[in-house]
Amino acid sequence: MKRNRIFLVILLVFAMVSCGFAKKTFDDPEKDKTLVDLISYVLGRWHFDPQDINDDFSENVYNDFMEAVDPMKRYFLASDVEEFSQYKHKIDDEIREPGVQFFSLVYDRLVKRMEEAKVYQEEILASPFDFTVNETINRDYEKMTFAKDVSELKERWRKELKFSTLANYDIKLEVQENKKKEDAAYEIKDDETLEKEARKSTAKTYVEFFDLMDDLERKDWFSIYINTIVEEFDPHTSYLAPQDKDRFDMSMSGTLEGIGARLQKRTEGAKIFEVISGGPAWRSKKIEAGDVILKVAQEGEEPVDIVGMRLDDAVKLIKGPKGTKVTLTIKKVDGSIEVITIKRDLVEIEETYAKSAVVKKGKRTFGIINLPKFYVNFEDYNKRNAASDVKQELERLKEQGMEGLVLDLRNNGGGSLKTVVDMAGFFIKDGPIVQVKSSVDGKEILNDEDSRIQWDGPLVILVNELSASASEILAAALQDYKRAIVIGSKQTYGKGTVQNIVDLNRFVRGGDGNVGALKLTTQKFYRINGGSTQLEGVKSDVVVVDKYSFIDVGEKDQENPLPWDRIDAADYDLWDGYIDYEETIKRSKQRMANNAQLKLIEENAKWIKNRRDDNEYPLNYAAYKKESDADEEYAKRFKAIADYDTKLTFTSLPYEELLMKKDSSLQSKRQAWHEDLAKDVYVEEAINVLGDIQINNIKKKKRSVVRG
Structure with a gap:
């Protein structure tokens, strides 16, 4: 099989790199250079689309690293940046002939400038702020240049600290006014006292901030530097330092x-x-x-x-x-x-896992499964994973008389490829699920080869702009089969690439310590119709606006994404279980076009976008309060979004109700989830669609369906 050949390639790379790095130890002052050498070697030979390490590459790394270490431009001076810029077109040379002069220079200067910044903020916060002065702060850091001298840098710090203190002052003033309303005897503090308390709160925040910064060691900043290099290949290739690799494994297995x-x-x-x-x-x-x-x-x-x-x-x-x-x-x-x-x-970690609820609409019973991610234990697939859990929830919902299913993949960023292939097979008899293309092995089709069907009834998949990767594979496959109706954003995230974890410790003989791992893009996946989800994502059958609709959050908005392309379609047969698939979609679109709740959500989304784009803030309290009150007043019109009532009833399955008797926190979490679902216009429409879908009962009798 092709996957076996990929494994052999891994072993070959391992053998080559082991020989090349056998005399390096990762326990001497040269270990940073060695890590750069090792990672660039693996990237150049195994990445799906290796990049040319040239002056353009070097300049991109330079700019990205400067953005990473000082995004708000509140540490470095223009003279520092001028000194750093001598390496703008030399980082590629340092990668080829391992060196870390650029990193070392920037890191040492950053530590020095951070220590100086501590002094600035202490000096500034020692004196009261005058909130009657008419001045503003611009927080569009991308367009901002580095300060030309210490005086200009201190002025930036003064405005940042004043802005934080102004916000604290406003909160304290509001709290005080509310207490006075509740208790006429409450003694009002004067403005001078409130301003002093607000400065104290700001100082405490920054003490904690610098304490966290002090926790970062050279190796932590070096990990950031390495990632600016590897992310030039694509947004999803990344270096995982030892502690990051542990967190990644934990997040994937839950x-x-x-x-x-x-x-x-x-x-x-x-x-x-x-x-x-x-x-x-x-x-x-x-x-x-x-x-x-x-x-x-x-x-x-x-x-x-x-x-x-x-x-x-x-x-x-x-x-x-x-x-x-x-x-x-x-x-x-x-x-x-x-x-x-x-x-x-x-x-x-309970919030990692799939959860389900029974949905009642009148006398009809439906089910909803929320899947936060496609989780798996990489060391043992037979342990708890997304596919086995969803299968179990399907059986439990069927026992409750489920007539239709909503699979909620909103905000699901993906995960294990194997779990999504297995899961798609729960809803079709057999056939291709996704096509995978490797630069080494070409194209491979991953199939559902199990003719059993866990659920052959009406199916709706909910997505949004943050549904990515494995979520897109599942939504795309079931959409191509016309097995499910996809409701959600204009398009999903648009991540059509596959990553593998490469343990770098295996590539070095005689080394001590843990050097981490590389999450490496090795493949692209394609729909069974031949199109890629890369950049374009999955287009919903029924498009509905949401809070992300006017914000740049997709793959196309990231740096260095791989391009969209197409390959030949796989052979597959459309699902024959529905008799009014297109008509159901048409009716749903008509409902959504006239939905007042969605129109309000769209207005809110546009308002949020406009507020995000406004980077100028007043530092005069009267102007700040006027603007704040205007925003608060305008925001009241959106209160109806949270007050919406779908008239649907949501309950937990019997097995969870038993668990809740022993775990009150689980009960409160599920209650909060059910309350959110009861206000969810997208879930409401999904249930409407399930009610509209007509099953082809003649074809249904011929299919093999798993029961119980």
Whole structure:
């Protein structure tokens, strides 16, 4: 098979790179150069569309790195940039003959300028701001040039800090006025006191910001630099530093091994801002959001003080293999200190996974499945994955008498290719699902070879501009078969490329430590009709406006996307289960064209776009308040969007209702989801379409359908 040949190519590359880098160790001062050498070698031989490493490439890397390290132009001076520019057309030379002079120069200067910026903000915030002065701040940083001298740079900082303080002042003033309305005896603070408190809030924010910046080490900034290089090949090729690779695996599988808590960096330690439902910390009933971890001890070892420690390093100490124990010294919300021992376990991140609900419209019963991503465990496909979960939800919904299904792929950014091929097969008898083209092996057609059908009833797929990659494969395949009606944005995201994870540690013999991985674009995928979803995405059968309609969020709006193209269509037969497919689409379009809720959403989307494009803000409080009040008044007209009522009823499946008796947090999450669905005009129309679709019962009897 072609996939086996790809594996052989990987092994060949591994053998070649191992030989080429056998004497490098990644444990000496030259390791940055070696990493550049290794990554450029792999990119040049394995990327779907390798780029020429020339002066144009160098200039693009230069510009992107400057944008990445100082996007708001509040650190570097014009003289710094002039000095850096000597490397504008030399980075390609540094890649070919590994060198990191450009990076080292920029990094060292950035550290110096950040230390100076700390002093600026402390000096500026030591004195009161005058909110009666008529001045403005322009925050269109892309068009802004770098400051010509320190005086100009300080003035930029002054305006930024004043703008933040002005916002804090306005909030405090509003809170005070509301308290006075509730309690006539409440003592109003004078403007001077409120301004001082607002400056204090701003100072606290920036202390925390610089604390986070101080956590970033040279290796973190070097990862950013490496990514500006690899992203010149395409937007989805990226370098994953060791901690980023761990996060990627966790996000794709929806699982981690640890205590089950999300942490934030704080000066006093690692603050718990969420305890993950069902995890060890949650089961212990001894830890809650707001607690701060001060010390961490492994079994049989002395505790390690994590106050002031990098958050990533603290997390490494807290996480650990399933079954091991960790002892935490915790400052509770009430100020008391407790020492708590927890046995680590496998933690499932519930919001990663598919969830479903029963939908009632009058006497009719429908189902909805929300799929946030096409998740998978890369090490073991038989473990929990998107396809197996959706299959299970289908069976559960059928048991409730489901007459039609809504598959919600909105905001689903994609994931595993295998899960989407398996999932598409749940809705057709057999046939091609997607075509994949490799620069090495040419074209391959991925088929559903299982003749069983999990669901042969009416099917609607919901998408938006953020439905990408695997979501587009599924929507495109079922649209091409005319198996499903796609409702949503004018087009989906437009990501028609396939990435593989390459473990760079395997390419170096004799090296110590973890050097990370490369997420590499190796293939493009195509619809079974031959068209690519790259850039163009999937065009909805029924187009409806949403909040993203006037904002540039798609693949075509990214830097360096691969081009659109077409290949030959695969052989496939249209679905014969509907008798009024086109008529149903026509009726839906007519309803949507006259929908008052959608017209209001469109007006809101245009208003949001206009507000985003306005980069000039007043620093005079009277002008700021006038503009703010005008926005708030105009925004009231959009309150009806959140108050919309579809008159649909949503309930959880019986198995979830049993879980809710033990987990109140799950109950609150599902209740919130159901409340959102009940206000969702897109779901409402999807249910209308399901009600309109007429099944070809003669053909249906001839198909093999899985029941139960």
